[in-house]
Amino acid sequence: MRKPKKFNPHPFDYHQEIELEILSLSNLGVGIARVQLEDQDGHGSQGNQNNQGNQNNQGNQNNQGDQDKAQQGWVVFVPHTLPGEKVLARIFRNDKSHSQADLVDVLVPSADRLEPQCSLFGRCGGCQYQHLSYDKQLAWKTRQVEELLEHMAGVHTDVSPAIPSPRQWGYRSKITPHFKRPRDGKIGDIGFLLAGQRSHLVDVPHCPIAMDEINDALPRIREETRNNAKAYKKDATLLLRATEGRVETNHRNPISETVTTDAGDITFHFLAGDFFQNNPFILPAFTSYVAEQASSCGARYLVDAYCGSGLFSLCLAHKFKQVAGVEVSETAADWARRNAELNKIDNASFLASSAEAIFDDISFPAEETAVVIDPPRKGCNQEFLEQLFAFSPKKVVYISCNPATQMRDLSEFLLAGYQLTAVQPFDLFPQTRHLECVIVLEK
DSSP states (O other): OOOOOTOOOOSSOOOOOOEEEEEEEEETSSEEEEEEOOOTTTTTTOOOOHHHHHHHHHOOOOOOHHHHHTTEEEEEEEEEEOOOOOEEEEEEEEEEEEEEEEEEEEEEOOOOOOSEEESBBBBBOOOSSSBBBBBHHHHHHHHHHHHHHHHOOOOOOOOOBBBOOSSSSSBBBBEEEEEEOOOOTBBOOOEEETTTTOEEEEEEEEOOBOOOOHHHHHHHHHHHHHHGGGSSSSSSSSSEEHHHEEEOTTTTTTTEEEEEEEEEEEEEEEETTSSOOTTSSHHHHHHHHHHHHHHOOOOOEEEEEHHHHHHHHHHHHGSSSSSEEEEOOOHHHHHHHHHHTTTTSSEEEEEEEEEEEEEGOSSSSGGEEEEOOOOOTTTTOHHHHHHHHHHSEEEEEEESOHHHHHHHHHHHHHHHTOOOEEEEEEEEEESSOOOOOEEEEEE
């Protein structure tokens, strides 16, 4: 291949092949190796090792730990590799503080390496861990939360082992395949991003982590989409959402999901295109843990910020005298109200207002109130945190699909006088690098 014009030739040539030992995994699921380099005098020189922190969204960690890492070698990231493996890798990029390489061959495999169930693994960017045994997936996800706690919040504490998903395959109730605008009246690949790419797609006719209903419907939907190519003038995304044994493809149509709690089944209605956790099989354990933690301090009232269609508000309502859910979307708040009525839950009310102004309308006594927050991936903004701290609830249960921003926000809670009492990862996304993490904070 032609060398890119802006390729940096230090410390490796373009497409130079090197043997590496994989030492660890980044929180992107990428193998980490270290290489001893020699400076012009023939002495070992490793350069600036802030790269693993960047790969782990940990920022520039100018502490003794990073200085120690700097003595261990130049970092090379190699996807689809596992700790303990010896591999042959081909360099394709040298950054200022690390290199990136493609996997050429696994010379000595890990004992934890499995044969991936999907023939597209390594090409499709949707999964990162199909080659890793499930118990080790859970162990690495737990360890990555520990590392984020240490590097981003300066907290050294025990992290409870990640709670496994009841299903390791066929668990996703929603997928969103993409395709490029038709060319010459034809639609090309329909699938997901090619691993390591931002725009190129890989064709995905079957997805083993999607529910059976979705895979049964996928061939027909792909064919119908290609037959209707003239209807698409630009890039597009399909929706396939499993509900009640069928698949919904219209974002605006209402669908149902039922979650079992210790107070009985709670049924949720919401629009197919709206957000709702897409591993329904783990939701009973997930919501039960949040309910237990939120109510364990004796709080009588609950505020559910970012409440959506009411998942936590309604699953936790039986634990509290009164619940207030707040949602920026009026449509979602309306669905939450309907869901409360549907399930005959009369101690929950829902407000449609910005999450940054929720406490203006909350009259609960702070010393008797627990707050559940489940923000988007970007985490909480400063305005929201300041209002939360001014309200000063007795307990906060913080749920996040992005532990990096969660640990960033944790630092603010610690400064505001909260104590971290529990850290519990949940594996809502087996075979991938993603996880949900619940942290519990008390005044």
